[in-house]
Amino acid sequence: MPELPEVEYTRQRLSTWLGRGPILACTIDDARLVRPARPSAVAADLVGRTITRVERKGKWLRLVLGGNLSLFVHLAMTGWFERASSDEPLRHERARITVRGGKGGKTGEKKSHVAYVDPRRWGRWIASDSEIPAWTALGPDPLREKVAPDVLHAKLARRKKQSIKEALLDQSLLAGVGNIQAAEALWKAAIDPRSPAASITPAELRAILRGIDWTIARTLKDLAKGDAGEKDPWIAYGHKGLPCPRCGAHFVRIDLGGRTTTFCRACQK
DNA sequence: ATTATTGTTGGTAG
């Protein structure tokens, strides 16, 4: 379930799980994951390298390895990392990285298995000695850097046909916002997701950016609490037919650019 | 059986 907050949470956990390197073993069982590279070649290239740090930009992860190599990872819709306690592959496991050490273990002895699981197999692993185009093309990440409202406003002004909701999903404009966070941010900003991107005023854009900061921070806080918070954390997303907590009207669901969009007709203008 | 799903990409057309 990865949008910016979930990928950031993944980054933090990977840092802990893999931070002690070096990589003792790596298996890649799915050719799709690394295409057009060969799985065995990528896996062999990773073994022996230390994971210096784990970075994130938008929904992309970057594992910075020794020897000037980086592993760029995108989780797509259904990819995630999970610690495995045995050598048995998990259901839908596509790859695995094993490092020495691990949380709580003594140095040297224990191995730490980190499995990559992805039922739908849309995720990507790309090993590269330089920044890949998908990473370079990303717009500013609202959690990592201050987004310049005037720059974004100028870009939105060129989107004559696109709704603001669709524009928020464009990773070259803003990196990390997905379908859920866009719905939540537009609800917070009280902006109709169908509004033409080009019609958004600077004041409205500032409200949207505040909404994005709000929903990201809130989601990160929920993730940090762990799986204890099992209740539905969303206010607008997936709430078709339920009352809007701000005005009491019922949320409606529409399609925008092929993605489901839930919003409140009464108070999102 | 049908429909829905947290995301990108590659092709086409303009």
Place this chain on the structure above:
DNA sequence: TCTACCAACAATAA
């Protein structure tokens, strides 16, 4: 070069 649109990718769950 930029924008717009759409099918494709694949495995579940309701």
